[in-house]
Amino acid sequence: GIxxxxxxxxxxxxxxxxxxxxxxxxxxVNNLQWFHQxxxxxxINLFYIPSGTKQNGRLSxxxxxxERYSLLYISxxxxxxxxxxxxxxxxxxxxxxxIWGLGTSLAVNP
Amino acid sequence: xxxxxxxxxxxxxxxxxxxxxxxxxxxxxxxMSWYRQDPGLGLRQIYxxxxxxxxxxxxxxxxxxxxxxEKRNFPLILESPSPNxxxxxxxxxxxPGGDEQFFGPGTRLTVL
Numbered sequence: 134g135i136x137x138x139x140x141x142x143x144x145x146x147x148x149x150x151x152x153x154x155x156x157x158x159x160x161x162v163n164n165l166q167w168f169h170q171x172x173x174x175x176x177i178n179l180f181y182i183p184s185g186t187k188q189n190g191r192l193s194x195x196x197x198x199x200e201r202y203s204l205l206y207i208s209x210x211x212x213x214x215x216x217x218x219x220x221x222x223x224x225x226x227x228x229x230x231x232i233w234g235l236g237t238s239l240a241v242n243p
Numbered sequence: 244x245x246x247x248x249x250x251x252x253x254x255x256x257x258x259x260x261x262x263x264x265x266x267x268x269x270x271x272x273x274x275m276s277w278y279r280q281d282p283g284l285g286l287r288q289i290y291x292x293x294x295x296x297x298x299x300x301x302x303x304x305x306x307x308x309x310x311x312x313e314k315r316n317f318p319l320i321l322e323s324p325s326p327n328x329x330x331x332x333x334x335x336x337x338x339p340g341g342d343e344q345f346f347g348p349g350t351r352l353t354v355l
Contacts, residue, residue: 164342174331174349181343223342228301229274230288231335231344 135160139234156220249347266334275317
């Protein structure tokens with residue numbers, strides 16, 4: 134099945150800095166999602182982005198399906214951006230299971 | 244507000260005491276599933292349901308049961324919880340024709 138690789142695994146930023154997180158896939162990308170898991174454990178949907186570019190406030194994402202990767206941009210980071218960022222893709226098959234990367238753990242310091 | 248809700252959010256229990264974690268969605272989604280998240284193992288699918296009365300095993304179904312009697316609800320049942328079921332549990336839902344999945348807030352379960 135598809136494999137998902139995220140980089141970097143850890144990131145420390147000063148408040149106000151920008152960052153780029155990357156997701157690479159071993160197979161075709163059709164249903165990519167980005168999530169933020171906050172320090173309380175909640176999974177927040179950020180983007181559903183099988184292709185193209187989307188923006189939501191200080192966050193934006195780009196998926197280049199033909200190259201099998203996706204990027205998440207965080208601009209002017211805030212302490213509330215801290216947590217773990219996951220990308221995930223639906224596994225081919227009937228169970229619609231999401232295949233997850235290991236995540237990027239982000240800490241934004243004031 | 245469109246959402247997936249789970250209850251309880253936190254639970255500490257003892258080995259062997261039956262429990263149910265409820266999951267409800269108000270988006271009229273046909274597809275629902277349960278995941279557990281453990282350090283170093285990521286999120287793994289427990290069970291899923293394509294529609295009412297249609298459920299199937301995911302990757303780690305042992306020790307769990309589910310039911311889907313109504314479209315909006317998909318409870319996770321632990322008949323005889325054991326300490327290795329201590330985990331963070333998530334319920335998710337989506338339209339089968341639409342692929343974005345929406346997650347509940349999570350249930351942190353500790354089995355002593």
